[in-house]
Amino acid sequence: MNRIYVTAGVRCDAAGRVLVSQRPEGKSLAGAWEFPGGKLEAGESRHAGLTRELDEELGIQVVTARPLIRYTHRYPKVEVDLDVWRVEQWEGEVKPCESQALKWCLLEELRHIGLLRADAPVVDALSLPDTILVTPADAKSGEQPFLDSLDKVLRPGMLICLRQPDLDV
Secondary structure, X not given: OEEEEEEEEEEEOOOOOEEEEEOOOOOOOOOOEEOOEEEOOOOOOHHHHHHHHHHHHHOOEEEEEEEEEEEEEEOOOEEEEEEEEEEEXXXXXXXXXXXXXXXXXXXXXXXXXXXXXXXXXXXXXXXXXXXXXXXXXXXXXXXXXXXXXXHHHOOOOOEEEOOOOOOOO
16 A cells, blocks of 8 residues: 655634645545645655645745644555644745635534545644643642642643542542
8 A cells, every 4th residue: 555644734823713725626535625735755854844835835934833643544545644733833924826725714613624534633633732731640748739739730721631549539
């Protein structure tokens, strides 16, 4: 089975909407929506590929980006190694440089617009908070001091991995 390496970028606007592009006529899966990006060239780093693809497709220059999720999706005839980045800062005006339709969507809209099946894990990753708090395996100071210290660092929407097998909460 053929394997291709693809890098894609997730950009959000000030309203929290995510940019997606529609695959144009003549490409496989034409009409489906996807996160902008494309195939890596031979010997190209993931970040360099992301930067090149977003310049070619959207006319923007990536200033800062960080990895969001990486996984493999299997189509009937090809495996896609998908490397998705969260683009935090860019320069330039987003425009459709390859005659593709562009759309800004709220996160909850992404599941209903005809997004490529391969991009579904990206929506799940975007639903998670940026930070996950992992507690120590044991609270040597006792239960109440542990809970008090936890209360000081909690923020709304934060995901917590609680490693306290003996904690009675």
